[in-house]
Every structure is written in C-alpha cells, then in structure tokens.
Amino acid sequence: MSKTMSTCWFSHTKENMTDKTPPSKCPMHMLTRRSLFKAVGGLGLFAAGAASGVAAKNTSAAHGASTVAFRDKVQGGILTPQQAHTYFAAFDINTNSRDELIQILKDWTNASAEMTSGKLGDSALGLAPSRLTMTFGFGADVFSKGGKDRFGIGSQKPEALVDMPLFHGDQLIPEKTGGDISVQACSDDPQIAFHAIRQIVKLAGTKANIRWSQTAFVSGNGKETPRNLQGFKDGTQNPQASEMNQFVFVGGEGPAWFQGGTYLVTRRIRIALEHWDGMDVDYQEQVIGRHKLTGAPLGMKNEFDKADLKATNADGNLVIGEHSHLRLAAAESNGGSQILRRGYSYNDGSNFTAERWPPWRQGVEYDAGLFFVAYQKDPRDGFIRIFGNMAKFDMLNQFTTHVGSGMFAVPPGARDGEFIGQKLFA
Amino acid sequence: MSKTMSTCWFSHTKENMTDKTPPSKCPMHMLTRRSLFKAVGGLGLFAAGAASGVAAKNTSAAHGASTVAFRDKVQGGILTPQQAHTYFAAFDINTNSRDELIQILKDWTNASAEMTSGKLGDSALGLAPSRLTMTFGFGADVFSKGGKDRFGIGSQKPEALVDMPLFHGDQLIPEKTGGDISVQACSDDPQIAFHAIRQIVKLAGTKANIRWSQTAFVSGNGKETPRNLQGFKDGTQNPQASEMNQFVFVGGEGPAWFQGGTYLVTRRIRIALEHWDGMDVDYQEQVIGRHKLTGAPLGMKNEFDKADLKATNADGNLVIGEHSHLRLAAAESNGGSQILRRGYSYNDGSNFTAERWPPWRQGVEYDAGLFFVAYQKDPRDGFIRIFGNMAKFDMLNQFTTHVGSGMFAVPPGARDGEFIGQKLFA
Numbered sequence A, B: 001m002s003k004t005m006s007t008c009w010f011s012h013t014k015e016n017m018t019d020k021t022p023p024s025k026c027p028m029h030m031l032t033r034r035s036l037f038k039a040v041g042g043l044g045l046f047a048a049g050a051a052s053g054v055a056a057k058n059t060s061a062a063h064g065a066s067t068v069a070f071r072d073k074v075q076g077g078i079l080t081p082q083q084a085h086t087y088f089a090a091f092d093i094n095t096n097s098r099d100e101l102i103q104i105l106k107d108w109t110n111a112s113a114e115m116t117s118g119k120l121g122d123s124a125l126g127l128a129p130s131r132l133t134m135t136f137g138f139g140a141d142v143f144s145k146g147g148k149d150r151f152g153i154g155s156q157k158p159e160a161l162v163d164m165p166l167f168h169g170d171q172l173i174p175e176k177t178g179g180d181i182s183v184q185a186c187s188d189d190p191q192i193a194f195h196a197i198r199q200i201v202k203l204a205g206t207k208a209n210i211r212w213s214q215t216a217f218v219s220g221n222g223k224e225t226p227r228n229l230q231g232f233k234d235g236t237q238n239p240q241a242s243e244m245n246q247f248v249f250v251g252g253e254g255p256a257w258f259q260g261g262t263y264l265v266t267r268r269i270r271i272a273l274e275h276w277d278g279m280d281v282d283y284q285e286q287v288i289g290r291h292k293l294t295g296a297p298l299g300m301k302n303e304f305d306k307a308d309l310k311a312t313n314a315d316g317n318l319v320i321g322e323h324s325h326l327r328l329a330a331a332e333s334n335g336g337s338q339i340l341r342r343g344y345s346y347n348d349g350s351n352f353t354a355e356r357w358p359p360w361r362q363g364v365e366y367d368a369g370l371f372f373v374a375y376q377k378d379p380r381d382g383f384i385r386i387f388g389n390m391a392k393f394d395m396l397n398q399f400t401t402h403v404g405s406g407m408f409a410v411p412p413g414a415r416d417g418e419f420i421g422q423k424l425f426a
Helices: A033-040 A045-053 A098-116 A190-207 A241-247 A281-288 A325-329 A383-393 B033-040 B045-053 B098-116 B190-207 B241-247 B281-288 B325-329 B383-393
Strands: A085-093 A133-138 A181-187 A208-217 A262-271 A344-351 A365-376 A400-410 B085-093 B133-138 B181-187 B208-217 B262-271 B344-351 B365-376 B400-410
Touching (some): A098 A190, A344 B190, B085 B190, B098 B133, B181 B190
Antiparallel strands (some): A208 A344, A262 A365, B085 B181, B208 B344, B262 B400
C-alpha cells in the first residue's frame, strides 16, 4: 500500500490512533475519536454533542468490550466511526394508541441505553457490545397514514419528510420499502447487531413487527476508506467534520422537537456484479470517475486529491466523463449539496432477480449490492436532488437497480431520563 | 471472562499464539497453527499433510495479508482454523462433456491456487486474501444423473456418497438443496470470500452456474469457541486433532482417487429465534444440555469437562436430559460416531417462513440460523446416523427447521501441476 492511501485513520485501538492528516481534510467516517474531538471542538451545538457521542470507552483491552455512549445530543451511529456490521430493521406499528407508542419508545430507549453500555442480557451471555449503536427514525406514516393522524402528532411532521419520488429506473419491492419506525443497530460483531434488534422485537410483543430488515457489512482493515462490492473505495467524498451543521443536522428551520435531528435515506441497491465483473478495469474507472487501486479522481494521484472536473485529455474529451458517477455526485454538479453517506454492502446469496436493463444473462444472479445509508439536513436538497440527476444520467445505472427504499426523520439523541423522540409527544 | 473459557487458542497474530492446553485436548477448529503442527507431527499420512495445509504464511504484519497454502495433501478449509466468513456456492454443470468438465476444474484449480496465494486479480485491487481457502466437492449427480453417466466416471462413485434420506421434519427447498459441485470460499474478509466465488463463476461462463449459495459468518473474538445465534458455544465436542484419520479422512476403504478425501454435509437450518428468545435461559440450557455462559456440560464447571451422561439430580432425574441436544449428539449415543463440524451462522434478514411446529406467531420471521457444515469419513456412520436420531428426539427440533441440504465427496488436495479431482479422470 502506498502512503497516499492512508492519509486518514480511524481505529479503536490506541496503537493506531495516529493522525497523519488534519481532521478537517478527513471525511467523517474516517476520523479517529481523537481526531474527531479535535475537529469538532467548539464548532457548535450539534457538533460538540457529536464529539462526546462518539467517545468510545475502552473498558478493556479486548476489541469487543468497547462501548459508544447512547445518551447524547445526537444519536449514535451517525457520526460514529463506522462499525463493520449492521442489522437494519424497519418496523410497522400495529396500534393507533399514542400511549402504547410512547411505551414502545420508552422500552426501546431503555433497552438501547443498557445494551450499548454492555448490559446485553441473558440472550447474549459471554458476548461484548463491540461498539454497538442503536439509531431510531420516524417514517412519514407515524405522522399520518391514509389521511389519519394516528398518534396525534401530525402537526409536528417535519416539512422535509416528503414522499420519496419514483426515480427513473426504480423497481421498488413493497416488502423492502417504507416502515413506521427505523432501528439501525451497528456493531463490529454481526451477532451483536442482530441480538440488539431481537431484543427490540421481543419488547414490542405484538404491538410492532419487522416490516423488512437488512444485514450488511463493510470490509477492509478499518484504516482506509472501505471498498464496496464493485471493488472501489466508497465514501471518499463525504462532507468534512466542520460541515455537519451545514449538511447533516437540522437547526432552527425544523420543528422544535427535531432540532439536532437529521433525515435518513436508505436504498437497497442491487448491483449486477455478474455483469460488472466482466468489464475491464479501465471501463470500470470511466464509469466511477476514479482510479480503482488508489481511489484518486481520474487524472490525479491520491485518493483525497480534488477532482478536476474541467480537465480534458489530448483529444479534448473530459478526463472525468460527463456521465461518470463522480461528476454526477459532486457538490459542484448539485448546487453545492452534500450528504453524509454511511453505506454498507449486503450479500444475501443468489436469486432469480430481474434486471431493468436488457438482461445480458438469464438465470441465477447475485442478490447483493449496496445498502445505501445517508444522513442529510434536507432530503429535497440532499438525496432527492443528487440521485434525481444520477438516475437519469449515471453510467453506473447499467449495473444498479434500486429495489428498496426508506426515508426517516431521525430525532436528536435522548438525554438522561428522556425517551427517543420524547419532545415529539410533549 | 473466566480462565476456563479460554483453554484453547487460535489466532493468526504471533502475540496470541500461546498454547495453554495440550493440543490433543483442543477441538480442531480451536488450534493455533503452532499447536496444530505439534498435534499432528508424525501422526499419519493425511494429518501430516493437513499440518502443512494450514500453515499460514504471514507475508506482513497486517491481518489481511495472511495466506493458507492451496496445494497440499488435503484441501484447505477443512482443518484450517475457522475463518470468520464464508461464501458457499453449489454449482450445476451445464454440459455433459467430460473434456469441458475437466477444463472447468483446471481453470478453477489454477484460479484458486492464485487467489489463495494473494493474487486476487483486477477485481480485488487493494484487497488482501485474509486466509482465503477454496474447498471443492463432487455431488452424486456428477457421477450419475437420471441414470446417465454424464462424464464417464460413474464407476468411480464413492460408495458412501449415498442419497440423503428424508429426515423427520425436513422441509427442504429444492432451490437450496443439492448441486453438482460445491465450492466453499472461507476468508476473514467477507468481501474476499465473495470475490473468489465471483471469479469462479466468471471462469465457467455458461458451462456452470450457481444453483444456490449461502453467505455466513462466525462471530466472537477468535480465541474461544464461537457462539451460535442461540447464544451457545458451538463446536466444543469436535474430534481431537489425533482422530482425523479415524473420523474425517477416507483411507483404503475408498476408491484410489478418493483416499485423503472426506465427505461434506451441509444443512441450512432455520432457527425460530423469535421463539427461542422467549425462553428462559434455564430452559435453553435443558434443551442444549450445557450451561450457556461457560459452555460446560450441565453439572460441570468448564467447557471442556467431560459430560456425565449418567448423573442424576436429587429427584433421580437425569441432569443432562434424555432429549437434550448434547446427549443425542454425543459419541456415546451414536456407537462412537463423530463428525468434524465447521459450521457458520447465517442471517438473511426476515421473511415469511413457515414453521413446522404449530406457529406461535404469524407474520414476518427471521430468515436466520445455522449453516451447518461437517466433514466425515462416511456420512452413513456420521451425519445420517447422528442426525437420524436427533431428528426424532431432540428437544431442539422445536426451534429448528432444515430447509436446505447438500452432500459432496471432497477429494484430496491438488498437488503441484494437478487439478482438483484429477485422479478421478485418470
């Protein structure tokens, strides 16, 4: 590995907590806790909260014993250096009783505070939390479903929690889309992420059930930007630590209960890897707009070099093509919009899945791809704007099919004695 | 953690290669490479081969750079200390040409030798093998399908490669059962295991396709017996290193091409965790026959203590119940039979899966459980005998449903210049 591939470091062992690059140059997910402390020190309300929110307490030298504080200004799992595994569950709430919903949220909050602190319960004897975080969000149906204000909170719906538009090429499966409440468990141990969701399910009894769920992972050594299933580094272009209030967290423009919150967009994006794997690396790099080995923008040497979107080659053609993924995702192509991606790869084996592009191969295909997870201050300026553009023009669309979708209003963290979303019911 | 929970150690960092227990007392999957060398030194033909087969070459200090030799007397992935992730693929061969099958096997052998040595190819730029192993097996249909000897090797079919009987309670899904050739990729990086199978798929073109596949993992710290999704230690009772020729590898009783081979049985076993999670730990321990925290047999203190199957409590009842999993799995209950389990947990999210037991809950259930993988010298004395008994009487059956199945004859390793199974075509 060249030195240029590891200019940002995140790790949870003291030995590796070296900062070779000023934190302001590192995308959020790459920051060490130490560098994150530095980066957000005194920056503002939510960033300061975030810093303590990601402060992991190493209770022993063992990897798995690390914990991430649950009770803080912003929820864990947003700015937390990305854990290796996730279990994401979208729940349907099977009651229209406000009191019963509040009770569920209280139970889930208490259980999450306990589990993230390492009290995992009888079902997980002998296991360790491994930086477990639990992140909750409210779907639009909690505020109003079929025109009915089920829980008396309809007037509190944040304006930007809009219906997701149908994008060019979408093939959404209803059983993998939507949901009243999202709960994302992240941990470095896949068993712990699943365990935590199982406890949540058990606590809700018949009052809530999983509508859909997704297991996913990131691989790599935990030091460099992780590579997605297409083999490219994914997450290089995330906003800087200093830009969280600008791009991720809701301020005075939102309802009072939602200040310090953020909007979560998830997409289950199948990637036709059987098709991608047949392409030359040169072509793959044209599609993405980056060099595969280094992650550098085309024409550049190092992963974090700034892309030159105007550069042309000897023939006068753009170096970073007009329909490349990098160009279409760039802030410059989207009026300055940025989102905080925290995506995972999923791999559910193989299946008979249809391709929207004229199929190049019949039969069994990989049921695998990107479980896209992104946080933003306003989805209309964030995912909807950026992906609306991509859905029409991105060369990558030849290989991708969006089969699941969710949008959730993720409230601020629950402080001591509060339950998640408490101010929504005040 | 008590000291008694970590009497055997396996690890791939030099720092942790301490042997606190004589290797002969450790189940195979728990052995360090160092202890395995000691354990098998001079024991016999296949065990000696196995020792060098699992000798990982640490090409750098980085975790991911470790490699496991592919070319050896027995295939990697059988005695190799268990990697954290697997991608298992069962292939259908879409040709009846002997030459084309041989070409596939040659291509797959060469690719496997390269990839396991760290030459992962363009699709995996910047990634490391992370102890990748590739393990191949032949299903009964390779020898004869619908009465037809497709490849002229029908007379070479090993006698013990019998049709799997239908067990009490089986609910096998055809799309998750059988297959002509099995290829199991194991790696500490889930992306690498998947990558390796993708290269195999690509090489076969239209001549072979995945019939079914399964991603799976083991969690834990890599030092103790891993815990399954039910929260119990799984693998404690595996045969000792000194017993591999007795229970795992085929000797003179098999056809010449198959000596040094072994039989693989896989079962995709859904576990009704939504149901299991509602049980008290006391009851769970009665079902399994072990203490949950320590893994000790009921009535004992330490994981590797010998179970006392005759012990009774003050009321005169058996301490380890008549229908407990431990008792039914024990060699003493099966005429001395033992198998080498190397199982993984799988977690494919949630689904509408039917229960054969009268359902306690309607709706969405976890699509998760045990991807059972076991090696044995003769499946008739191994899995078929042991599970035949369990399928009728095991209390654990309340929570488990076998939904997929496979049996494969795993040939010996391919030595320099050979392809996998070469002697079968001699």
